[in-house]
Amino acid sequence: MIAARCQMLGCRPVEEDTVFDLVVEDFEIDGGYCQLQMRATRHKGCDSFRIDWGDGTVEEWADYVVWHNYTKAGCYTVRLGKNVKWWRLWDCYTVTPEPHIYVARPAIYPKCWSDWLESCEGTFCGWNNTYHGGVQGRIIPWGRSIQSVFxxxxxxxxxxxxxxxxxxxxxxxxxxxxxxxxLSGRVPRWGKNIVKVAQCYCDCPGATGPFPPWPERCTYFASCYKNATGMRGEIPAWPECGETLDSTFEGCVGATGIIPKWPESVKSLSSCYKGCTGLTGAWTDDPALLMPEEKVRYSPDSDYYRCYDVVAGCADAVRSLFWDKNWGGLIPRPTPLAGG
Structure with missing residues (x-):
């Protein structure tokens, strides 16, 4: 069965478990213990899921709330079995004999995702420590069944x-x-079935390369490349189903070429190209097409700020095509004729 699944999914062997190394230091024990807490769900039809805590303890869990106490410092290889559908690190505490309780963030080194895992929403989110610990090492390849990396x-x-x-x-x-x-390096082409990319590379100055074409069914783009200052090249065409474009390219000083046509389904686009100093123009100079604010502002789930500062901070060649308010342009907005 394993051989058949390997052949079906590619040459890489199937990963049964999700694996990471947990490094617990002496000061995180402090004479007591270090409690690691997680949240996890199991696949439908599974009564429980297995966790090997790396210290000789192997348990079957059925609860959403999962925890384990470590009483000695060391490096522990933790394994979550294939019945786990989703999991995330939740919290960690040092509990001393007194007892005193302190927040701890032991170092985590991801090793591999299970090919049975369906979601890693928030799995390592916020697990950082300025002085010690947090998620360390290199990003690992996604498991084959993972649908959400939110x-x-x-x-x-x-x-x-x-x-x-x-x-x-x-x-x-x-x-x-x-x-x-x-993180640093060239960003890969988008997966063909991705529909949401908001904040994906936000504040990633090490992300480089040209902007890849958008997935054709993507709708949610807000802040995707915000302040990704290492990106270069022309802005890709929007898919017609695109809706939320706020701050998508804000601060992308390496973006070049012209602003492409807005998607037919656009609902909000505030600060979309704010600070994109390398842009040189737009696909049209027709204000009705460049600034469809009646459609945007009065869409059912819209508000006044859906088209604000769209090209603020861009080159004059771009700003001269847009109204000064609210679009961030240079040309005055026409004054409606009295009685018109």
Whole structure:
């Protein structure tokens, strides 16, 4: 069965378990113990899921709330079995004999995702420590069955290496690498089934290369490349189903060429190209097409700020095509004729 699944999914062997190394230091024990807490769900039809805590303890869990106490410092290889559908690190505490309780963030080194795992929403989100610990090491390839990577590594400042290729199974890439300032390298082409990319590479100055074409069914783009100052090249055409474009390219000083046509379904676009100093023009100079604010502002779920500062900070050649308010342009907005 395993051989058949390997052949079906490709040459890489199937990963049964999700694996990471946990490094607990002496000061995180402090004479008591270090309690690691997680949240996890199991696949439908499974009564429980297995966790090997790496210290000789192997348990079957059925509860959503999962924890384990470590009483000695060391490096522990933790394994979550294939019945786990989703999991995330939740919290960690040092509990002393007194007892005193302190927040701890032991170092985590991801090793591999299970190919049975369906979601890593928020799995490592916010697991960082200025002085010690947090998520360390290189980003690992996504598991084959993972559909959502929503905020998986958000605020993980210490992870390093490049960006892994997207898989066909992934549909939600929202915030996957948001503020992962230690990552660097060329961004991969988007997976064909991704529909949300908001904040994916937000504040990732190490992200490089040209902007790849958008997935054709993507709708949610807000802040995708915001302050990704290492990106270069022309802005790709929007898919017609695109809706939320706020701050998508804000601060992308390496963006060049012209602003492409707005998608037919656009609902909000505030600060979309704010600070894109390398842009030279737009696909048209027709104000009705460049600034469809009646449609945007009065869409059912819209508000006044849906088309604000769209080209603020861009070159004059771009700003001269747009109204000064609210679009951030240079030309005065026409005054309606009295009684018109």
């Amino acid at each position: 905020c998986c590594y958000q605020f993980c400042f210490d992870v390093t290496g490049g960006f892994p290729p997207w898989t066909p199974a992934i549909t939600d890439a929202t915030g996957a690498f948001d503020r992962c300032t230690g």
